[in-house]
Amino acid sequence: MLNNYPLWKYFAIILVFITSIIYMLPSLYGYKPTIYITQCTPEAMHQEIGDVLLYQVEKILANEKIINKCMSLQADKILIQFFCGQDQLQAYEKLSIIFSKKYQISLGTTPDVPHWLSVIKAKPIKLGLDLCGGIYFVIHVNTEIVLDKFQEKYIDTLKTILFEKNIPYLKIHKIKNHGIEINFQNDKYRNNAILLLSPIDHDLELQGIGIDTLHLFFSEIKKHAICEYAIHQNSAILRSRIHQLGIVEPLVQRHGTDRIIVELPGIQDIEKVKEILGTTANLEFRLVNAAISEFEINNNLIPEDSEIKLSKNGDLVPLYKRIVLSGDNIINSNVSVDEYNRPQVNVTLDRMGSIMMSNFTKDNIGKAIATLFVEYKDSGEKDVKGRTILIKEENIINIATIQSQLGNNFRIVGISNLNEARRLSLLLRMGTLVAPIHIEEERIVGPTLGKQNIVQGFTACALGILTSICFMVLWYRYFGLIASIALISNLILMISTMSVIPGVVLTMPSIAGIILTLSVAVDANVLINERIKEEIKQGKPVQYAIYTGYRKALTSILDANITTIITSIILYLIGTGPIRGFAITTIIGVGTSMFTSIVGTRAVVNLVYGKRHVNKISI
Incomplete structure (x- = not known):
């Protein structure tokens, strides 16, 4: 028989x-407003989260007559789910x-399945910021400070090179445009350099200047890199910090030349997020x-290789400019107390x-090493380009004597109190930012606006589907009805696929992509049905007309859909937000539409x- 599938193929289609x-069903349930109760820091083990705390929370909510949907104890946190956002906020x-x-009390959402x-x-399909509400940040990365740091490190490198090659110099210092100037005694030393x-x-x-000066500038390609x-x-460190908040699907993406956009759907505790993201300490x-x-x-008779820093007691301490080690090399930290309970x-x-650290401490046993806490803060002023000017604050938090060669583990002592130690440990564990950042714009998108967007988006989607179904049924009759079933099946496949794939988030543009691909799916059935009608008009038998219609339309459908997929991939690679x-929605939709339009309707x-x-068909 021309038009017949083996039994296994029917079972496979039914199983799909x-x-x-x-996997589409959870999207019908959606998310519920939730409160998380967790430990302030992983070190705060004495603040146990267990049945006693759970009972206390239940009693407090009952006394305040605040209704919650459910409350559960999960490992090291308590989750309280509410029916509405108003109860959550209260x-x-x-x-x-x-x-x-x-x-730590945090706001968020959890699946209601x-x-x-x-x-x-x-799980329900993950909703974007424009649909479920949340927090939106525009973060400016201060690349000028990064170039300044690189400039300082390169000066140290130049000093080492000139010293090893016995080329004396009078002075090395920074100049404008992130350049370096070296002064020599005469042109001979300058030319040798x-x-x-x-x-x-x-x-x-x-660039040689005069007879005894050398200017060095980095190329624009180097500075850009x-x-x-x-x-x-x-961006990577910000993602890591966000994951510590329990947010699984954040949006962290590049914006322009020196900005990063962060979107946190379903999160409302903006102060806590700002504290985690905005920390620039090292x-x-x-x-x-x-x-x-x-x-x-x-x-102020300080050598060129040293500078004065302030200790927490207000003392002036001379430190070498050379940085032995920075927070970039720290992969973990935790808080404890020493034998004196400090x-x-x-x-x-x-x-x-x-x-x-091992090489340095081996060669410097008996010498004092200082731990310098560096933080960039908003000065409240802006430069000529309208960018926030950050001021650098540096304080010595600890001075210790190197007593033996150190390895990959050591401890920082001399910290005032336990809260300060916890904050320092958290900052180190979160990862050190390569460049200081400043939150230029912050915005809370309310869930009410998100609900309106969802209603409007799915209303447009429903109207589009109904219009397509009416056209297909009126124009192609029974075959139009089959195409309409495939259209609805395609929507189910798209939603279930988007809810399963990690990182896929439903936004208003995504809904536009769904509507577009549904129309593409209808186009495929229009091609198939028109091919079948042409074969019947030419007097071909019905079975042969169906077989030929699907076979001849397949090439056109594949060409059109592959072109759409290629275009969508390019959009994904070069586009943002x-x-x-x-x-991504268009790519998923085109794939599912080909399955439902070709395989599904054919089955x-x-x-x-x-x-x-059959001598006659309804088409």
Whole structure:
């Protein structure tokens, strides 16, 4: 028979549709407003979260007559789910007053699905910021400070190179446009330096000034690469920090030349998020210059390789400019107490940091090393380009004597109190930003606006589907009805696929992509039906007309859909934000529409007409 599928193929198609219906069901339940109660820090183990706290919370909510849907204890946190956002906010205000000093109270959303669906990992489709509300940030990355840091490091490199090659110099200092100026005694030393440095770095431009001065400038390509790396690394660290808040699907993406957009759907606790994201602190370990006397400090007679920093007690301490180790090499930290019950931070280094610390401490046993806490803060002023000017605050939090060779683990002592130790440990664990950042814009999108967007989007989708169904049924009759069933099946497949694939978020542009691909799916059935009608008009038998119609239309359908997929992939690769959402939805929709329009409708047609002798069909 021409139009007949083997039994296994029917079972496979049925299995696909049953599975898609099951994984679409959670999207009908959606999300519910939720409050999370967790420990302030992982070190706060003495603040136990258990049945006692759960009972206290239940009693407080009952006394305040705040209705909650359910409350559960999960590992190290309590989840309280509410029917509406108003009850969530009332409970948040009350619980924050009582427990904020002992526990972390956070706002969010959780899937509202039956237990049997959660067992098979079925979750509602993830909603974007424009649909479920949340927090929106525009973060400016200060690339100028990154270039300044690189400039300072390169000066240290130049000093080392010139010293090793016995080329004396009078002074090395920074100049405008992130350049470096080296002053020599005469042109001989200057020319020797040019011959030495020219082949070392091809991204370095050397200019001789006068008879004894050399200017060095980094190429624009080099500076651009440095800035790109800083933004890329900052984006990765921001994602890591967001994951600590329990947000699984954040949107962190590049925006323009030096900005990052962060969208956190379903999150409303903006102050907590700002505290986590906006922290620009770092640690620097530097050797104390014990050779500098108090007289030299008071009269500012400081050598070029050193500078004065302020300790937490207000003392002036001379430190070498060279940074032995920074927070970039710290991979983990936690808080404990020493034998005298004083707080300390235990630090674990990565492989590179371990080697650096080991080599340095081996050669400097008996010398004092300082831990410098560096933080960039908003000065309240803006530069000529309208960008916020950050001020650098540096304080020595600890000075210790190197007593033995250190490895990948050591501890920071001399911290005032346990809260300060916890904050320092959290900052180190969150990861150090490569470049200082500043939150330029912050916006809370209310869930009410999101509900309006959902209603409007799905109303447009429903009207589009109904219009297509009416046209197909009126124009193609029974075959139009089959195409309409495929259209609805396609929508189910799309929603279930989007809810299963990690990272796919439903936004208003995504809904536009759904509507577009549904119309493409109808086009495929129009091609098939018109081909069948042409074959019947030419006097071909019905079974042959159906077979030929599907076979001849297949090439046109594949060409059109593959072209659409290629275009969507390009949009996804070069686009950002809404464009990416539209592109990924279109790719998924085109794939599911080809399945339903070609395989799905063919299966129904084969079941109805495949094993029958038919002289006439309703098309």
